[in-house]
Amino acid sequence: MDLHDSNLSMAEWEILIHSAESGEVSEALENVYRDKGNSFDVIFVGGGAGGRFGSAYSQARGLRQLVIDRWLFLGGSCPHQACVPHHLFSEAAREMDYMRWNSDTLWFPKFEEDRASIVDMIELFKKGRNNAHAFMNWQSKEQLDMEYILNAEATVIDKNTVEVNGERFTTKNIVLGTGTRTYLPPGISGLDKAGVYDFATLIDPGLDYEPTSCVIIGGSKVAMEYGSFYQATGCHTTILTRSPLMRTHSLHHVDEDLRTYVVDNMRLRGMNIIEGCTPLEVVGDERATGVRVRLADGTERVIETDFVFIGTGERPNTKPFVDALGIDVDEKGFVKVNARMQTSIPGVYAIGDIIGSPMEMFKARKCGMTAARNISGEPFEFDFSQYPDFLHTTYEVTWVGLTEDEAREAYGDISVIQMPPKGIRNEEISLPLAEGSMLYAFTRPELTGFQKAIYDNKSRRLLGAHHVGFGAKDAFQYLDHLIKKGITIDEMGEMNELFLNPEHFIQLSRLRAGQEHLIDL
Numbered sequence: 001m002d003l004h005d006s007n008l009s010m011a012e013w014e015i016l017i018h019s020a021e022s023g024e025v026s027e028a029l030e031n032v033y034r035d036k037g038n039s040f041d042v043i044f045v046g047g048g049a050g051g052r053f054g055s056a057y058s059q060a061r062g063l064r065q066l067v068i069d070r071w072l073f074l075g076g077s078c079p080h081q082a083c084v085p086h087h088l089f090s091e092a093a094r095e096m097d098y099m100r101w102n103s104d105t106l107w108f109p110k111f112e113e114d115r116a117s118i119v120d121m122i123e124l125f126k127k128g129r130n131n132a133h134a135f136m137n138w139q140s141k142e143q144l145d146m147e148y149i150l151n152a153e154a155t156v157i158d159k160n161t162v163e164v165n166g167e168r169f170t171t172k173n174i175v176l177g178t179g180t181r182t183y184l185p186p187g188i189s190g191l192d193k194a195g196v197y198d199f200a201t202l203i204d205p206g207l208d209y210e211p212t213s214c215v216i217i218g219g220s221k222v223a224m225e226y227g228s229f230y231q232a233t234g235c236h237t238t239i240l241t242r243s244p245l246m247r248t249h250s251l252h253h254v255d256e257d258l259r260t261y262v263v264d265n266m267r268l269r270g271m272n273i274i275e276g277c278t279p280l281e282v283v284g285d286e287r288a289t290g291v292r293v294r295l296a297d298g299t300e301r302v303i304e305t306d307f308v309f310i311g312t313g314e315r316p317n318t319k320p321f322v323d324a325l326g327i328d329v330d331e332k333g334f335v336k337v338n339a340r341m342q343t344s345i346p347g348v349y350a351i352g353d354i355i356g357s358p359m360e361m362f363k364a365r366k367c368g369m370t371a372a373r374n375i376s377g378e379p380f381e382f383d384f385s386q387y388p389d390f391l392h393t394t395y396e397v398t399w400v401g402l403t404e405d406e407a408r409e410a411y412g413d414i415s416v417i418q419m420p421p422k423g424i425r426n427e428e429i430s431l432p433l434a435e436g437s438m439l440y441a442f443t444r445p446e447l448t449g450f451q452k453a454i455y456d457n458k459s460r461r462l463l464g465a466h467h468v469g470f471g472a473k474d475a476f477q478y479l480d481h482l483i484k485k486g487i488t489i490d491e492m493g494e495m496n497e498l499f500l501n502p503e504h505f506i507q508l509s510r511l512r513a514g515q516e517h518l519i520d521l
């Protein structure tokens with residue numbers, strides 16, 4: 001369907017995507033300047049976060065770009081199956097948690113677990129997600145003037161040729177951004193049984209029954225976030241994790257005090273967390289009835305459940321590109337690139353999840369931009385080794401910079417400012433009183449969060465910040481920048497906080513900034 005000369009409104013886009021989704025429209029949706037021919041400066045294979053942002057940047061730099069996606073929309077997995085549903089579920093988890101702690105007090109109704117349905121939330125998401133998809137298609141065409149072909153698989157023929165529905169397009173450069181999918185560890189049998197889901201199959205085709213319990217395999221972000229949501233709905237959840245939670249290699253700079261607060265609070269909400277174990281098999285005939293696991297002490301047991309959820313990380317499918325182009329990949333299949341996103345084949349770039357960790361939106365988008373800058377003749381390197389990070393439980397957990405242990409090891413003479421202060425139990429103090437926890441201050445002080453800032457005493461520079469609570473995520477994006485710029489405790493004390501939270505990093509720093517030799521607070 002050639003959409004080049006039509007100016008679909010947002011609402012029309014949404015209807016079109018719904019029709020294509022239901023199979024009424026099966027052809028490709030294209031916005032291509034056919035009068036300019038089939039040759040491009042750059043073709044983006046995959047229009048996810050990386051491909052869309054790279055395309056926008058290329059277009060802005062005067063390159064003729066084409067982006068191809070097999071889905072009906074640009075934007076990729078994030079708004080379709082990954083980040084957006086995760087944020088919806090995490091917000092729901094937080095709301096349900098709040099309702100539970102306050103159940104039948106003040107004006108709060110009694111929390112009715114029967115109404116907390118996982119299936120309902122999935123349906124809600126699926127009904128609404130095409131609005132975001134419509135927006136990205138609309139914006140990419142009407143505001144960003146990007147050329148694209150959607151609902152069509154791209155096949156890379158060679159480093160200058162990409163085929164779509166039998167038609168060949170030539171290009172000076174190719175950018176690979178086809179993302180990843182859930183890794184199913186070969187050592188765990190039975191993962192193909194009914195009742196076993198991952199973040200993608202949970203949405204498409206979707207969970208079609210209300211589970212009575214859940215067993216999660218994996219112990220990183222996906223496991224913690226989805227597990228916290230399931231538990232909040234009343235679906236009793238067990239996490240089977242090999243490494244301690246938040247100690248997987250994909251998460252760096254996780255402070256031990258922060259980790260303890262987070263994991264203790266997951267347990268406080270009733271989650272069963274089994275660390276140091278080896279999941280072996282999903283048991284059951286055709287349908288999962290449990291997971292057989294070897295515990296840390298070497299014994300085996302079966303944990304019964306009607307819902308198994310996999311959070312064992314991601315892998316790309318790069319074989320077609322290796323076959324067609326001979327690009328170098330690592331032992332897990334991730335494409336090897338340099339800091340300019342160049343692969344081993346000149347003129348071929350790779351961006352986003354397909355190049356490996358960290359698999360986060362900022363990286364995918366900025367990889368796309370980096371490839372575009374280099375293709376447009378502007379040498380540019382992207383260092384994503386240090387970045388602010390977060391995950392959700394029923395809390396928002398955010399961190400940036402060094403942990404206390406890392407800072408002590410690297411700098412020796414450091415000071416730590418934290419709330420609750422060391423030696424004071426969370427139950428004893430209704431602080432840090434993170435945004436949205438004012439009621440807890442007067443009912444359950446131990447639920448009001450945790451925070452820590454670390455300074456180098458010699459340079460007085462902020463080395464790291466760690467927060468459990470709500471409402472701090474935005475601040476951490478800027479703190480990351482300020483840490484890289486070398487912000488000191490004195491400059492922190494000069495900042496103007498919006499009283500009340502989560503401004504403690506500023507006001508607590510100010511309380512210590514007068515000292516010549518800093519000490520803990």
Ligand SMILES: Cc1cc2nc3c(=O)[nH]c(=O)nc-3n(C[C@H](O)[C@H](O)[C@H](O)COP(=O)(O)OP(=O)(O)OC[C@H]3O[C@@H](n4cnc5c(N)ncnc54)[C@H](O)[C@@H]3O)c2cc1C
Pocket residue numbers: 045046047048049050051068069070071075076077078081082083084086152153154155177178179180199222351352353354358359360361362364
């Ligand atoms: C459950 C979950 C939650 C997440 N939450 C967050 C979060 O809160 N914050 C955050 O920063 N990150 C989050 N992430 C990570 C984030 O989703 C990814 O880092 C990001 O989407 C990667 O973008 P990408 O462009 O590399 O790949 P994708 O967005 O996956 O895009 C790849 C695109 O390539 C297309 N494609 C594949 N093969 C072909 C082909 N042959 N032809 C045409 N098109 C093709 C696909 O259709 C897809 O649109 C989450 C990930 C998961 C799994």
Ligand SMILES: NC(=O)c1ccc[n+]([C@@H]2O[C@H](COP(=O)([O-])OP(=O)(O)OC[C@H]3O[C@@H](n4cnc5c(N)ncnc54)[C@H](OP(=O)(O)O)[C@@H]3O)[C@@H](O)[C@H]2O)c1
Pocket residue numbers: 086185187217218219220221222223225241242243247248249250251278279311312313314357358359360390391392
């Ligand atoms: N920003 C966000 O909020 C957000 C949210 C969700 C996902 N994401 C991103 O999406 C990606 C996927 O997340 P993820 O949590 O699935 O993956 P991940 O961070 O790569 O962690 C994989 C988990 O699976 C475990 N695992 C792997 N193989 C296993 C096996 N054979 N047996 C038992 N356990 C095994 C790992 O254990 P070990 O530690 O022992 O190896 C680890 O706990 C990550 O890169 C993440 O950053 C981001």
